[in-house]
Amino acid sequence: MNDLVSDSRGEGERLQKVLAAAGVASRRVCEQYIAEGRVAVNGEIVTEPGRRVDASVDQVAVDGVAIQLDVSKRYVMLNKPVGVVSSMADDRGKRDLREFTADYEERLFNVGRLDADTSGLLILTNDGDLAQVLAHPSFGVEKTYIATVQGVVYPAALKKLREGFDLEDGPIRADKARLVGEASQGRGTPDRSIVEITLHSGRNRIVRRMLDAVGHPVIELVRRQFGPLHLGTLASGRTRDLGKLELGQLLTLARTPRESTDIHPSADTQD
Structure with missing residues (x-):
């Protein structure tokens, strides 16, 4: 599954919106998680809520636990x-x-x-x-x-x-x-x-x-x-x-x- 990743900084949806849609928490709380350095995209810690991700290929984890973005x-x-x-x-x-x-x-x-x-x-x-x-x-x-x-x-x-x-x-x-x-x-x-x-x-x-x-x-x-x-x-x-x-x-x-x-x-x- 690790080959199904991409760098989608300029495409897709905002990270906090995708996390909220996946049921992680409210969008505001997800923004807080990102700011605290608790969210990783394709193995890279992300601290900017504006990061965009493609739910079909990007791999996201919160506190080291993988999240399924595709609902x-x-x-x-x-x-x-x-x-x-x-x-x-x-x-x-x-x-x-x-x-x-x-x-x-x-x-x-x-x-x-x-x-x-x-x-x-x-x-x-x-x-x-x-x-x-x-x-x-x-x-x-x-x-x-x-x-x-x-x-x-x-x-x-x-x-x-x-x-x-x-x-x-x-x-x-x-x-x-x-x-x-x-x-x-x-x-x-x-x-x-x-x-x-x-x-x-x-x-x-x-x-x-x-x-x-x-x-x-x-x-x-x-x-x-x-x-x-x-x-x-x-x-x-x-x-x-x-x-x-x-x-x-x-x-x-x-x-x-x-x-x-x-x-x-x-x-x-x-x-």
Whole structure:
């Protein structure tokens, strides 16, 4: 996204007007922010309210948090249920994402994918630039999952997840892995565990493959976090618009250059 910038000092609209239209604050307060040196345009601190910007290409941040100037863009969080494929049109007749986007005026599409057996946080948007950056495996967005697995997970398995090992498509390791709890199908001895695992890999079904490799096949998998976004109490099958702070954090993440340490990224992956 960093190549979509321009020097628009002589064109566009006044900075304070664009900020106010984006919902940052009133125009007068935005002028104060600018005068205090809290606003940056394309990485450059601006202290003159008369600066003009082009909302379609210029990148603006307030207090280091990115602002979306294009008010036509929409960002929605979905708690995807199990059994729904991450597609806007499934040719096999399975449930797809259209049932969750039908009530929105904008043409929304998903950022990345979750496989049909995985539930949890999925972003829907009409911002193609953002989606392309965040979904590309080389960007390496950190994601956190809660997995219910077979068997009792001991510290040695968690250590192996964190230190890494080889899969058929190359080495892999979790950024974090911890035991959340244990459970049983009946009232007897625990026969399953709940594990929280965080990683930035975009490789296909990677969480399931990692846990299977340490002897604990996944029974249920939920993505709870994507970058700075948390699923929170959003019910399964429900959607909500991102708040301004969430959107700012997401845009800031997308505009921050970074390199993934994933060894073998794939351009078409699902967790």
